[in-house]
Amino acid sequence: MEEIKTKAHEMAAKQRDIGIAEFFARNRHLLGFDNKRKSLMTTIKEAVDNSLDACEEADILPEISVDIIDMGNDRFRVTVEDNGPGIVKKQIPKIFAKLLYGSKFFKLSQTRGQQGIGISAAVMYAQLTTGKPSKITSKIHPDQPAHYYELHIDTQKNKPDIIKDDTVEWKKDHGTKIILELEGSYLGGSQSIDEYLKQTAIVNPHVTITYTNPKAEQFIFARATDDHPKKPVEIKPHPYGVELGVLQKMLKFTECRTLQSFLTQEFSRVGSGTAKQICEHAALLPNTKPKNMTREMVEKLAEGIKKTKIISPPTDCISPIGSELLEKGLRKEINAEFYAAATRPPSVYRGNPFVVEAGVAYGGEQGADSAVRLMRYANRVPLLYQQGACAVTKSALQTTWRNYGLSQSRGALPVGPATIVISIASVWVPFTSESKEAIAHYPEIIKEIKLALQEVGRKLMSYVGKKKRILAESKKRDYIQVYIPHVADALKEILGIKDEEKVKSILVELLESQRGKLDKIGVDNPEYDEDLAKFGKENETSDKEDQGNS
Ligand SMILES: Nc1ncnc2c1ncn2[C@@H]1O[C@H](COP(=O)(O)OP(=O)(O)OP(=O)(O)O)[C@@H](O)[C@H]1O
Numbered sequence: 001m002e003e004i005k006t007k008a009h010e011m012a013a014k015q016r017d018i019g020i021a022e023f024f025a026r027n028r029h030l031l032g033f034d035n036k037r038k039s040l041m042t043t044i045k046e047a048v049d050n051s052l053d054a055c056e057e058a059d060i061l062p063e064i065s066v067d068i069i070d071m072g073n074d075r076f077r078v079t080v081e082d083n084g085p086g087i088v089k090k091q092i093p094k095i096f097a098k099l100l101y102g103s104k105f106f107k108l109s110q111t112r113g114q115q116g117i118g119i120s121a122a123v124m125y126a127q128l129t130t131g132k133p134s135k136i137t138s139k140i141h142p143d144q145p146a147h148y149y150e151l152h153i154d155t156q157k158n159k160p161d162i163i164k165d166d167t168v169e170w171k172k173d174h175g176t177k178i179i180l181e182l183e184g185s186y187l188g189g190s191q192s193i194d195e196y197l198k199q200t201a202i203v204n205p206h207v208t209i210t211y212t213n214p215k216a217e218q219f220i221f222a223r224a225t226d227d228h229p230k231k232p233v234e235i236k237p238h239p240y241g242v243e244l245g246v247l248q249k250m251l252k253f254t255e256c257r258t259l260q261s262f263l264t265q266e267f268s269r270v271g272s273g274t275a276k277q278i279c280e281h282a283a284l285l286p287n288t289k290p291k292n293m294t295r296e297m298v299e300k301l302a303e304g305i306k307k308t309k310i311i312s313p314p315t316d317c318i319s320p321i322g323s324e325l326l327e328k329g330l331r332k333e334i335n336a337e338f339y340a341a342a343t344r345p346p347s348v349y350r351g352n353p354f355v356v357e358a359g360v361a362y363g364g365e366q367g368a369d370s371a372v373r374l375m376r377y378a379n380r381v382p383l384l385y386q387q388g389a390c391a392v393t394k395s396a397l398q399t400t401w402r403n404y405g406l407s408q409s410r411g412a413l414p415v416g417p418a419t420i421v422i423s424i425a426s427v428w429v430p431f432t433s434e435s436k437e438a439i440a441h442y443p444e445i446i447k448e449i450k451l452a453l454q455e456v457g458r459k460l461m462s463y464v465g466k467k468k469r470i471l472a473e474s475k476k477r478d479y480i481q482v483y484i485p486h487v488a489d490a491l492k493e494i495l496g497i498k499d500e501e502k503v504k505s506i507l508v509e510l511l512e513s514q515r516g517k518l519d520k521i522g523v524d525n526p527e528y529d530e531d532l533a534k535f536g537k538e539n540e541t542s543d544k545e546d547q548g549n550s
């Protein structure tokens, strides 16, 4: 029988697989390559983030150099070099010229990268805009030569296309260097490379970055500490964070022979007692074979997990900056009068542990009449784009900054001479897109950010309050001083003292007796702080009145 050609057949002829690289080449904005300016910044960010991750994993204090050369016609040559552990020869082509290839995606521990797409996306963008291959040099041991590659990505097949493969001498014990030529645009401002590197230096005080910008100006962000950040430990998933589909997949691929051992071995915080309880709550036998479990049984297991009380996941998988170092970083890079920072205790979203930290730098050379500068970080990486879409911004907007000495209009960021920093560290940061620019609005995360902001807010209030109080006191003192001669004159008669100067000096002494007791800003005095809290509130009302009158 002759086959009838339908519209469906016509459509079928056009239906085929879509390669990952082809997809992302077309949707490169998803990876942070939406315009020339951002593309240059993203390229550097991906390379620097990788260098930092690699150094930290290898216990090496990072020394990174970033070089940008303006080649004219909106083309730039970017070189990023690190003193990291280097990359094994066989891995180099795949790491740099295959999208979705990496070591961090399957690992539950805190790293800057997580998706396995960052650096290959930069290589692909360079290739798309200039047609030039990326040049990679890497060395893993002082006694071994370095390997040099020139690579293209075969976008149809998403695999490396090796243009050159060589062995070279490199005067370095170990490390990796990547050279990319791409279309870009170099501009200053809040979303610039300069800003990204500066903000990176703030929360990574153990890093030295040498940066040469396209104007051939060199900047050195020197390390402020030789202490390595605490190395995060890899953890297994927590049962509360595993969705039904994932549970199904885990059961299918596990090597464990019983449900009981599957639960204790594949998850964190499940001992044999907890595993038994889960089985009981799920009405499943602990010796059930994982591979034989039907969809209905998996669903029962998921229910059983929900009904069982399981302690929160361990938190040594995350390495927060620490309030002391965060404050040190702020002092190093921002010229202000007052600095404070706070680290919240660990919390959990979807089974993933996370820690929020906040910092503030107040006063100094910062503009008093504009909105505060909000710095957002995820796993020590500055987030410069999509501020409006980020959970950090939402939490900052919902905080009542008037309580902490900054003025604020409804639904806006506070106004004042301050920089506010929020940093979140997690084994998996829930970004709103692959370009890792904004944090998704998980209620647990928003709540923690607010609590961290309140904590530094209170410290800020204590300083701003003291400052305002001293100012108010000095104004009052000046005012009273004007009346001292008149009061002395009147008192002289009432008290029957002839010497008016003596009365004056008694009054001045009285007025001056408390001076200096309030001058010591920053000295903690609980009684005094209570006063200040009251003062802050009074002041807030007077602010409102002021506004009402004007
Ligand atoms: N400079 C480097 N030194 C050592 N290893 C590196 C370096 N750069 C990349 N790698 C390795 O290459 C892998 C792929 O890097 P890539 O940036 O593509 O992905 P990622 O960092 O894992 O995740 P993300 O896409 O979120 O950046 C990394 O996981 C790491 O193992």
Ligand SMILES: [Mg+2]
Binding pocket: 046, 049, 050, 112, 113, 114, 116, 117, 118, 119
């Ligand atoms: Mg990366």
